[in-house]
Amino acid sequence: MNKTKRIMRWALERKLVLTLLVVLVLQLIQPVVVCADTVTTQSESVKHNDEQPTQETGTSATEESTPEGAENKEQETTVPPALTDNWLAYQQKIVGEEQPQRGEKEWRNFLTLNGYDWVEGELRSRTDSSYRDNLSSLVGVLDTMTSYADPFLRAETVFVDTSYGSSTIGWRQSNGNSELGWYAKRDSGGKLLWCIQPGVPLNWGANAGYAVVNNNQAAYIKSSLVAYWGWETQQSIVNAFYTERLIQEVVTGITTSGIYDYAGKASQAGYDAFKKNTMAKVNQFYVLPSFANQTVELIPGETKTLTDTNGSLSYYKMTTNSANVTVQQTGNTVKLTASPNSKDLGYIQFQYHIDPSYIGASLVYTAPWLQNVLRARAGDPKQTILNIKVKKNADVVVEHRDKYDNRLLQTKTESKAIGSTYSYTPTNPLTIGSETYVPTSLTPVTGVVQTGGNKVVLYYDLQRTLTVSHVDKITNQLIVDKEKVTKRRGEAYRFTPRTDLKKGNTPYRPLTTDPVTGTIGATNLEITFYYELPYATVGLERLEIDTAKADKGLPFRLQVTQEWLYDPTLLGDEELPVRVTLTDRDTKTVVYEQDYALQDLPKTIKGTIPTDFLVKEQRHNYEARIQVGNEEDILVTALQLDTDGYTSSEKELVVAAEEGQVQYKNVVRTARTYGKDMELYYETLNLDVPKLAPQKTGYGFSYTLKPTYTNDLGQTATVGFSLNAPESLLDSFLEYEKKEGKVSVPLEKEGRSYVLPNVWVEKTTGNLFSNAQVETHDPRIKQEVKNGGRKFYVPIWQDLGVYPVEVETTEPIGVHEISVLIEDRLSIEAYMFGTYASSTIQQDEIVLVPIDSKQPFHYQRPNNFTEADLAWFAESK
Structure with missing residues (x-):
């Protein structure tokens, strides 16, 4: 009875499905493409995009992806170990070529009617898309038709994520599959899954009925690494698409070609580059570093650098350092440094570096009729070790040897830590038998203990003394203390007279310059060198030349220094000649020359440069020199000294009053001290010049000069001035000097100023007289005189005009x-x-107008006329 019910239910479902199929076939509407077969035109792609169905959530397929960081933490799904063998046998039964033949024609027809084919044991869509919206209902019918339904084992669901993919990417595969549009697959936790059956369809949205099983086959391990390097470390929609293509190639051997993208993001060239770069990283997983399992020997403080020639180390990180050495890993090199705290034996473990969250088992999601998918994870990361051996101690051998014949005198051996420092100081003195040895150096010998070959050699000499004396031949006295030099037996020596010996600032002259040479033997040696000083030193200290008129000669003073180095009485009656010269360097002419005996040489030589060599306003450079007869007897410490000499300029300074000032500066003495710059001493004259103002006849003007004269030598100057004007300007009886039509008025000194002489004005007449004339009662004075001040008065009746004044x-x-x-x-x-x-009536002081005495006032009497004035006027008529 139950069997009959099941058959009737199956027949009813089949009839219903066939009825729906007929309706669908009659409508003949293409399914919407999500991951379609190859499309020949871009317009079809647009059509598919327009007709694409949405998921249950109502979200349409789009190229914009949800950020992977927002995905839920992946839920591990595994098949219980007890079910694994049965499940694998079940998969072999339903997926492989050994499909059950009972009713095969019937379910194949069913697939054909619904737009599918069964090709080489896999379900294929007959449309241009491997994503279908009727696949879930068909799978349920197929499970019933083939009796493969097993809800207990097939409890997982795979989701097609239309929000993470692209409808514009198309491709072809070597198994004949051709598609347009790709979208991600996810598990119930939102983690990406990868299709491993090219061309097998999935339903839009949820695909239930999957079983999950661990699979650690090599292809799946490799595919997991592809997913890690291809997408996990560089997440993007295009990289996810490329990653699935490469995983399918690794698992099935089916290659992808002809990739195109209407949006221009994916391409075959891009995939090829992606594949090359990704597989380069994946393949390194299978290659250990070139120094894997080797042993490296180190000493404390030593650093060794290892380079992985296989190029794999950059994918590993250190996880264990039992040797306690310093490890610096950079790319494919690792630098190892041992220290005293490192262990004698140990190892360093490196582990293939992958994100800890990616470590786990690879899971394969399988379902009859549907696309099998891979949840990629890496299993236990690969590990390798590098053995470390640290050598810490080594022997240090200390030898004491005779430097002369390298004979071993004494030896000692010590054990020290490698990398530590040692320091050995020679024994001083070292007594061996009856001989005493002195170290060639007291400097400690230091170093760092190496793994081997640590030998320190300390050298000694059988000491001998060589004494060198430097003696003044004249006094037979030591010039400096004796010099004692220790030399080893058999050592060559060579000594020469010294050239740096002095008495004060005077150098000694060795009597011979020949060196003394030889070889140290068994006895001490003594060498004596003899020297002499000059009897005296002489030099030029200072030269001064004063400025003077050329016809008087230039005075000069030459200061000379001298010092007797030996008692002058040693000379007896012998005289040491000295000549002093002064040369005009501009004309190469000797202008002064004098011979002296050194004993009579004055400290200051005074002289005059003759007028024969001088002209007005001359500046020449003069050089003084001192010469001696025998330079070994007299040492000249300052041979020459020069300075400039000036003759008086005798210059006339012509200045227009408008310039307002007279300035003059010139040298009155030059001097030079030996070894120093020339000194210049000046005189200066400064004079402010007043400008005469326009004036009227009968009036006087004042004139004041205030000259300022300075002299660096403290000298003074006599100054006098006179005012020269045309003789026509001289008024009355003033007795000034007249010459060539000019009158010369001497200016008188009043304090620091020079002013015009004081004059007196006679009342009524306006005649002018000097102080002397007033004091002597000049008979020409008829009226009372009034002090007119220090002025020069212009005559009352002088003609108008401009008159030169100097x-x-x-x-x-x-x-x-x-x-x-x-x-x-x-x-x-x-x-x-x-x-x-x-013509100047507007400027004239008083205007004279003729008056008719009969009628002096045409209009009215002036206001300032008094009665007395009127009376006088009447009398004067």
Whole structure:
């Protein structure tokens, strides 16, 4: 009865499915492509995208991916070990070529009617997509038709994630499969799964009925590494697509070609480069570092660098360091450094470096009729070791040897830690038998203990003394203390007279320059060198030349230094000649020469450069030299000394009053001390010049000069000035010097200033008189006189115009005997008494107008006329 019910239920379901199939065939509507077969035109791709069904969540397929970091932590799904063998046998039964033949025609027809084929033991979609929306219902029918349903073992679900993929990527595979559109597969925890059956379809959204089993076959381990390096470490949609292609190739041997992307992101060239780079990293998993399992010997402080020629070390990291050495790993090299704290024996363990979260078993998700997928994980990472041996101690041999014949005198051996430092100081003295040895050096011999060959040799000499004396031949006295030098037996020696011996600043002269040479023997040696000093030293210390007129000669002073180094009485009556010269270096002319005996040489030589070699305003350089007859008897310490010599310029300084100032500066002495720069001493003259202002006739002007003269030698200068004007400007009875149409008015010194002489003005007449004339009661004085001050008065009736006025020095000033001429102009622009016809009536002081005595006032009497004035006026008519 139960069997009959099952048959009836199956028939009813089959009829229902066939009915639905007929409706679908009549509608003849293509399924939406998600992971389609090869499409020949881009327009079809657009059509498929427009018709693509959505998942139950309502999210449509898109190229934008959900960030992988937001995925849920993966849930490990494994098949119980007790079921593994049965399940593998079951898979061999339902998936392989040995499919049950009972009812095969019936379910194959069923697949054909629903748009599928059974090819080489795998389900294939007859549309252009391996993603279908009716596959879940078909699988349920197929399970019923073939009696393969087993809900206990097939409890896992695989999801097609339309939010992480691309509808524009297409490709072909070597098994004939051709698709357009790729999307990720995920487990219930959201982790990526990888298709390992190219072309086998999946349903949109959830695909239930999967069983999970551990699979540690080599192909799946390798595929897991492909997933790690291809996608886990560089996540993107394109890299996920490339990774699935490469995993399928590793698992099945089916290759991918002709990759294209309407969006321009994926390509065959991109995949080829991806494959090359990824497999390069994957293949390193199978290659151990070239120094794996080797033994490295080190000593404390030593560093060795190992390079992995296999290029695998960069994929490993150190996990164990039992040798306690310093490890520096960079790329494919590792640098090892031992220390005193390192262990004698140990090892370093390296482990293939992979993210800990990726370590686990590779799982294969399988289901009849559906695409098998791989959950990639790496199993236990591969490990390798490097053995370490640290040698810590070594012997140090200390030998004491005779340097002369290298004979071993004494030896000692000590054990020290390798890498530690040692220091050995020679024994001083070292007595061997009756002989005493002295070390050639007291400097400790230090070093670092090596693994072998640690030998220290300390050398000694059988000491002998060589004494060198330096003696003054004249006094037979030691110049310096005796020099004692220790030399080893058989050692050659060579000594020469010293050239650095001095008495004060005077060097000794060795009587011979020949060296003394020989070989040290069994006895001590003594060598004596003899020297002499000059009798005296002489030198030029300072040269001074004063400025003077060329016709008087230039005075000079030459200071000389001398020092007797031996008692002068040793000379007896012998004289040591010395010559002093002064040469004009500009003309190469000797202008002074004098011979002396050293005993009579003065400390200061005074002289005058003759006038024959001088002209006005000359500057020449003069060099003093000292010469001796015998340089061995007299040492010249300062041979030559030079300085400049100036003659007076005797210059006339012509200055226009408008310039307002006279300035002059020149050298009055030069000097040079030996070894120093030339010294210059100056005189200066500064004079402010006033400018004459325009004025009227009958008035006077003041004139003041304040010269300033300075001299670095403290000398003074006589200064005098006179004012020179046209003789026509001289008024009345003033008795000034007249010459060549000019009158010369001497300026008088008043304090530091030079001013015009004081004058007196006679009342009524306006006549001018000097102080002397007033004091002597000059008979020409008729009226009372009034002090007119220090002024120069212009005559009342002088013609208008511009008159030249000069002020000049009355005698040369200073060492350079300069004279000054100041040129000015006196402009007389108006009259004191003008007439109505005057051209300057507006500027004239008083205007004279003729008056008719009969009618003096045409209009009215002036306001300032008094009754007395009127009376006088009436009387004067």
